[in-house]
Amino acid sequence: MTWLQTLKDYQHYLKIERGLSLNSIKSYSYDVEKLMKFLEKNDLKTSPLKIDANITKAFVYDVAKHMNERSQARLISGLKSFFNYLVFEDYRETNPVDLIESPRIGRKLPDTLSLEEIDNLIAHIDLSKPEGERNRAMIDTLYSCGLRVSELITLNLSDLFFEEGFIKVTGKGNKQRFVPIAEHTQKLISIYKTEIRNHQDIKKGHEDTLFLNRRGRGLTRAMIFTIVKNLSEKCGLQKTISPHTFRHSFATHLLENGADLRAIQQMLGHESITTTEIYMHLDQTHLRDVVNQFHPRR
Template sequence: MKWEDSKKGYENYLKLEKSLSQNSIAAYINDINKLTDFLANKYKGVAPDKVKLDQLKAFVEWLNERGVSPRTQARTISGIKSFYKYLLIEGKITNDPTALLESPKIGRKLPDILTMEEIDTLINAIDLNKAEGQRNKAMLETLYSCGLRVSELVNLKITNLFFEQGFIKVEGKGEKERLVPASKSAIEEINKYLTTYRKKLRVSKDSENILFLNRRGRKLSRVMIFTIIKNLAEKVGLGKKISPHTFRHSFATHLINGGADLRAVQEMLGHESILTTEIYTHLDRDYLRNTIHQYHPRS
């Protein structure tokens, strides 16, 4: 059995059977490439069906020696386990060498969030005198009001705006679509952007249906969204390291802290498992302390 043939088949499996995005597929293949590079140097390129548990443990030790974080190690091991699960399903192996391979224990990291006041401060700091000001305001309002991933924001289509019904259609991971309610603020800011900045652009043919565009009339990059948010945070002296995903975390946390149903939030975020959504059920310490003081009979 050859690694290249196995990786090609695995890549097709991730694309066709698991319906993963290109970014996710690339991450999984990168995990396998790390393993094959290690095996080529340490064990003279042992074939995928000949890999033993001890060799995999040596690979994990090698990652650890190079200062790879426990979280990244765990993700890499998960990718390797997925690869061997595929080989098992396809009947290419009869024993899974990763069955007893353990991942490092990692704490559950709560996502950073912004308060409503911080979100308003960031949005209000946008210079609307600049040509792209209204675009940036509409983007940030959409990120927060709809809880989008940055990839979903840059790929948002005009034909997927159903403002009369109060929804937008989002194309999420693995090309899965979902309907997300759009707030009045998001609808208002997007409409302002459409009638000001966007209609003045010479739009390229491959971006005619893309909502948010750069000054050249093309789809914005993910990096550009990160840069816009980073610059705003520095401008207002926020003192927090934030990203587009911080707005998604804030969206979910504010909904749940306000009493929203967990499964409704799961649907709006596009999470396959409700376990992923449960991380947003954390509450701040002041809220917990005030609740205990107010309702506990011993307080």
């Protein structure tokens, strides 16, 4: 088997069997492509089925010199996934990356915004422009529903169940969940639909897409990042934020106000509660209040 054919089969596996997004598949593929370039550069003639631990170790040590610890860990994880696939499919008996230890890295706490900062960001949206109403509805939805960027741009009109107070969200691996949506957010979406979207020339294939660009097509992830970045600069926010910051803020604010961690996990669409536990970075004052309220010997 050649590297290119094996990589193509691996990408197919990631898409069909694991249901990963296009961005995740690109990320996993990039790790394997770096290994392929290393082999070509050093004239190492070996196949995906024959490559041994010595070569993979040499590759990791070579590229690690130009990476921080978090990037090193991600690369090693990506390679392990690729060779685990080959073992799973009985192409290999062992994984040549298993004995390479990932660097120990601390869990990075997500950046968050206060409610005042979020309100200030939204207040700086220029509603005199057609995209203003759309951007206000999008930012509010990101925060109020704790959505990922990919979930926001794939949100459809048919996913809105305002009478029941929910929206249907399609998350990673095409897994669907229902997330509560506040009346305030419903109102902003309804204003955008009535005043802006209903007057657009919507292109074929995007009739059900909720948030559209000026050409009547769906938005891209990059466009959402640009909107958030420009808005942050406009209001002079002294933080580096991204669309994901609103999701972090959603979870953190719920937790700080006493929401159950399991409920937050369900709303965020986390497969494991361990992922949700990253939001347990509350200040000591809040933790002391919890003990004072609930401990039997308070």
